[in-house]
Amino acid sequence: MSETYNIEKVKERISHIEDILASVAAGDMDARVNSETEDDLSGIEAAIDLLIDDLTDELKQREKMQKEVEDKLIKIQEQQKTIFQQQADLMELSSPVSKVWDNTLILPVIGTLDSQRTQIMMENLLEKIVETGCTISILDITGVPTVDTQVANHLLKTVTSARLLGAECIISGISPAIAQTIVHLGIDLSSIKTKATLQDAMIYAMKQNKLSENVKLQTLFTNPDENED
Amino acid sequence: MNTELHEKRIPIIKIGNFLIVSIQVDMHDKLAIQLQSQILEEIEKTGAKGVLIDISVLEMVDSFIGRMLSGMASMASIMDAAVVIVGMQPAVAITLVELGLEMPGVDTALNMEKGMEMLERRIKDEDYELY
Numbered sequence: 533m534s535e536t537y538n539i540e541k542v543k544e545r546i547s548h549i550e551d552i553l554a555s556v557a558a559g560d561m562d563a564r565v566n567s568e569t570e571d572d573l574s575g576i577e578a579a580i581d582l583l584i585d586d587l588t589d590e591l592k593q594r595e596k597m598q599k600e601v602e603d604k605l606i607k608i609q610e611q612q613k614t615i616f617q618q619q620a621d622l623m624e625l626s627s628p629v630s631k632v633w634d635n636t637l638i639l640p641v642i643g644t645l646d647s648q649r650t651q652i653m654m655e656n657l658l659e660k661i662v663e664t665g666c667t668i669s670i671l672d673i674t675g676v677p678t679v680d681t682q683v684a685n686h687l688l689k690t691v692t693s694a695r696l697l698g699a700e701c702i703i704s705g706i707s708p709a710i711a712q713t714i715v716h717l718g719i720d721l722s723s724i725k726t727k728a729t730l731q732d733a734m735i736y737a738m739k740q741n742k743l744s745e746n747v748k749l750q751t752l753f754t755n756p757d758e759n760e761d
Numbered sequence: 762m763n764t765e766l767h768e769k770r771i772p773i774i775k776i777g778n779f780l781i782v783s784i785q786v787d788m789h790d791k792l793a794i795q796l797q798s799q800i801l802e803e804i805e806k807t808g809a810k811g812v813l814i815d816i817s818v819l820e821m822v823d824s825f826i827g828r829m830l831s832g833m834a835s836m837a838s839i840m841d842a843a844v845v846i847v848g849m850q851p852a853v854a855i856t857l858v859e860l861g862l863e864m865p866g867v868d869t870a871l872n873m874e875k876g877m878e879m880l881e882r883r884i885k886d887e888d889y890e891l892y
Contacts, residue, residue, distance in 0.1 A: 655855070661871065665871050689859070693854035696853075696864060696869050697871060698872075
């Protein structure tokens with residue numbers, strides 16, 4: 533009689549343990565067996581409680597670390613976004629082409645030039661030349677501290693491409709350091725019109741404009757019979 | 762083959778002292794060579810003093826066409842006609858420069874109007890030398 537009672541009780545306790553384990557598995561980390569009686573089974577129950585404790589600790593730690601990693605990842609992603617944004621901004625800011633006078637465009641360059649930037653500058657300038665129909669453009673490199681071979685080459689290419697489009701490109705504001713570098717690198721800039729300052733370049737551009745305007749007026753007002761030969 | 766090329770001939774229009782050539786189809790090598798001789802013949806026939814070649818529609822110019830254009834300019838200049846290439850697109854200009862075809866000695870203009878002015882100015886200059 534007492535044995536059956538014991539078995540009943542043992543069964544009850546085992547099912548209690550099962551319930552607890554099930555709820556732990558389901559995610560309830562506060563569930564404990566918490567047996568009050570002292571017998572053979574209580575050791576197992578205590579061990580299970582300990583295991584659950586350990587598991588809870590581990591899980592908490594893992595969660596904490598995961599959160600930390602996620603936070604860091606978000607931070608890095610944000611930083612990367614900022615970097616990309618700034619790069620795009622820099623590219624946009626770095627090559628403003630503005631029309632300053634009739635028939636005259638100015639591209640002031642400030643800061644160090646790299647190949648990518650010069651490439652974008654060149655494209656912008658050429659697009660703008662076609663868009664506005666200006667035949668004189670001034671590339672002002674007063675704000676450029678140094679150039680290397682590639683960049684000098686790109687500048688040359690810009691001027692040559694502008695000429696192919698039918699526009700003249702003047703480079704102004706070449707600093708002593710850049711002049712030295714260019715000559716030392718053996719780059720021939722003799723085919724390119726260079727002016728000391730932006731002011732000189734502007735004066736040259738205006739003179740050039742006046743010249744072509746005069747010719748235009750002359751052609752307009754001459755007798756058409758004269759032209760026919 | 763000949764008739765096929767004949768159909769695709771690029772028209773050369775004479776206005777005053779100038780010839781106007783507007784390239785509006787994609788150039789292939791044979792067409793380019795044909796155009797070259799066609800223009801030179803026309804210069805001889807009409808005694809034109811200037812040739813305006815409008816390439817504003819050309820999206821792509823390869824090294825052959827580029828060389829043909831600059832060659833045509835020097836050929837025409839020894840026949841006493843100035844060649845002005847008009848309306849080159851930025852991408853084309855960049856390509857040509859990257860290819861090393863900087864076309865020295867070839868005059869260029871942004872559009873037909875400016876090219877025409879350029880030629881008129883040149884003829885005017887030559888006239889002044891006379892009187």
